[in-house]
Amino acid sequence: MALKTANEFLDTIKKMKPRVYIGGKWVKNLLDNPVTRSMVMANAAMYGLAEDPANKEVMVATSHLTGEPINRNLNVARNIHDLDMRQEMALLTSQTVGTCNYRCVGCDALNSLAATTWEMDRDLGTKYNERFNKWLAYAQANDLAVSGAITDAKGDRRKRPTQQDEIDVFVHLVEKRDDGIVVSGIKVSQSGAIGSHETLVLPGGALKEGEEQFALAFVVQNSVPGLTYVCQYNAYSAEREMCGDESELGNPIYGQRETSTMIFDKVFIPWDRVFLCGETKFCGKMVTRFAKAHRMNCGGACKVGFADLIIGGTMLAAEYIGVEKVPHIQEKIIDMVRLSETSHACAIAAAMRGREEPKGSGVYLPDDLFGNAAKLNIAHGFWEIIKNAGDIGGGLVVTMPRLKDLDDPEVGPALKKAFSAAAPAAKRLKVAKFLQHWSAGLHGPGTWHGAGAPQTQRFMFTVLTDFEKKKKMAKKLMGMTEE
Numbered sequence: 001m002a003l004k005t006a007n008e009f010l011d012t013i014k015k016m017k018p019r020v021y022i023g024g025k026w027v028k029n030l031l032d033n034p035v036t037r038s039m040v041m042a043n044a045a046m047y048g049l050a051e052d053p054a055n056k057e058v059m060v061a062t063s064h065l066t067g068e069p070i071n072r073n074l075n076v077a078r079n080i081h082d083l084d085m086r087q088e089m090a091l092l093t094s095q096t097v098g099t100c101n102y103r104c105v106g107c108d109a110l111n112s113l114a115a116t117t118w119e120m121d122r123d124l125g126t127k128y129n130e131r132f133n134k135w136l137a138y139a140q141a142n143d144l145a146v147s148g149a150i151t152d153a154k155g156d157r158r159k160r161p162t163q164q165d166e167i168d169v170f171v172h173l174v175e176k177r178d179d180g181i182v183v184s185g186i187k188v189s190q191s192g193a194i195g196s197h198e199t200l201v202l203p204g205g206a207l208k209e210g211e212e213q214f215a216l217a218f219v220v221q222n223s224v225p226g227l228t229y230v231c232q233y234n235a236y237s238a239e240r241e242m243c244g245d246e247s248e249l250g251n252p253i254y255g256q257r258e259t260s261t262m263i264f265d266k267v268f269i270p271w272d273r274v275f276l277c278g279e280t281k282f283c284g285k286m287v288t289r290f291a292k293a294h295r296m297n298c299g300g301a302c303k304v305g306f307a308d309l310i311i312g313g314t315m316l317a318a319e320y321i322g323v324e325k326v327p328h329i330q331e332k333i334i335d336m337v338r339l340s341e342t343s344h345a346c347a348i349a350a351a352m353r354g355r356e357e358p359k360g361s362g363v364y365l366p367d368d369l370f371g372n373a374a375k376l377n378i379a380h381g382f383w384e385i386i387k388n389a390g391d392i393g394g395g396l397v398v399t400m401p402r403l404k405d406l407d408d409p410e411v412g413p414a415l416k417k418a419f420s421a422a423a424p425a426a427k428r429l430k431v432a433k434f435l436q437h438w439s440a441g442l443h444g445p446g447t448w449h450g451a452g453a454p455q456t457q458r459f460m461f462t463v464l465t466d467f468e469k470k471k472k473m474a475k476k477l478m479g480m481t482e483e
């Protein structure tokens with residue numbers, strides 16, 4: 001069975017018993033807690049999308065290992081079309097759930113692993129690629145939801161992993177045994193790890209000789225002994241827990257972007273699940289290849305899907321107060337479209353200019369420069385987009401009462417008078433709550449940092465841009481001769 005239905009996925013989640021802590025409580029069942037349920041439902045929606053024949057080209061791929069149809073989230077891109085469909089999947093999934101699709105980091109991590117383990121086997125004579133392919137075939141056959149853990153807690157950013165006061169701020173090797181390895185350490189900001197079947201763990205950055213104990217890539221099952229997830233907790237979590245009626249919320253079913261801190265305390269990983277152990281030279285490549293894929297998808301196309309939703313909500317807000325034809329409103333909407341479509345164009349360009357890397361591996365990765373452009377453009381553009389949503393939505397976006405208050409026998413009639421405009425009060429408040437979720441929620445910093453803080457993309461521009469060539473072009477046109 002290579003493709004699971006949404007219901008089959010939910011059945012598997014009911015059987016899992018991860019050690020999950022949220023807002024002062026341990027979660028016994030992910031589907032009982034309203035916050036963890038929103039994350040699981042978004043993941044289930046990904047299975048639902050793949051079930052729909054209308055989405056087949058985007059959501060379903062063919063396994064290069066078995067020839068079977070598989071969820072594209074488990075596909076290794078083998079050509080330009082795969083890359084293009086991958087970024088289209090990021091767009092479609094965001095448009096559908098208005099939050100993280102929770103399989104994106106895992107998908108980009110497995111593409112990096114496919115390329116880098118192949119290269120390690122070629123150069124070092126290891127068997128990592130063989131192991132990785134065996135695991136991948138199993139993941140594909142069982143249509144596993146796989147998240148990706150790259151970001152270490154990192155501690156003092158000025159220091160190398162070996163110089164930190166507390167070694168656990170980086171995931172590290174504790175013991176090498178005949179049957180596998182034992183690892184400890186902490187990964188932070190892990191999207192959807194609690195409700196995924198497995199998590200691919202990659203090194204958090206390039207490593208040097210002497211840092212071998214941090215050079216680890218492996219896959220870990222949810223619910224293994226020693227693994228604890230501490231979920232993010234904020235005003236949106238509290239509101240979801242306390243509201244009593246989720247239809248009141250800005251994103252009723254799927255919620256905000258849910259992440260957790262993953263704490264590894266002497267977790268055992270069998271050798272057949274270890275894909276890099278001590279080879280520091282390949283950590284930089286592994287992370288860079290992940291980033292190439294992730295900046296096109298999470299950094300670029302995914303946020304374009306969010307922008308589509310925000311633009312739709314903002315237009316409704318304008319219509320509901322009768323300003324949709326006013327020139328400055330139309331101009332602001334067009335600016336929102338300009339910013340988001342520019343990022344989509346960069347994501348498409350990253351796919352179209354993608355290439356096999358390393359040569360002979362059969363793995364295709366997106367173009368670095370365009371992927372970084374997609375991410376950096378939307379990181380800045382997203383603030384502008386949510387600013388315009390806040391502008392057009394009016395103060396109501398943050399000053400509104402509860403939607404349910406409209407039905408209160410005492411205050412309801414006055415509220416209906418207050419908030420009726422070119423549309424009834426209930427419609428206005430519903431849209432205001434939707435825009436609150438985007439513009440006054442977690443999405444601004446989430447978009448800024450997801451797929452890497454923008455300074456890393458700026459750095460990549462300095463590495464990838466041939467400035468000398470540009471200077472030469474300018475000199476030639478000016479008629480300046482070379483000294």
Ligand SMILES: Cc1cc2nc3c(=O)[nH]c(=O)nc-3n(C[C@H](O)[C@H](O)[C@H](O)COP(=O)(O)OP(=O)(O)OC[C@H]3O[C@@H](n4cnc5c(N)ncnc54)[C@H](O)[C@@H]3O)c2cc1C
Pocket residue numbers: 105147148149150151154157158188189190191192257259445446447449450451452453454455456
């Ligand atoms: C919503 C969301 C979902 C995420 N999902 C995942 C996920 O599923 N998996 C995963 O692995 N990660 C995930 N991340 C983590 C994301 O990749 C990181 O947030 C991002 O890489 C930035 O790292 P940081 O948060 O540790 O910020 P920091 O590294 O603390 O950066 C803070 C600031 O310090 C600067 N800075 C940091 N180090 C240095 C330095 N050495 N020199 C100069 N300046 C420096 C940065 O440029 C930035 O301005 C997610 C993040 C968010 C917000």
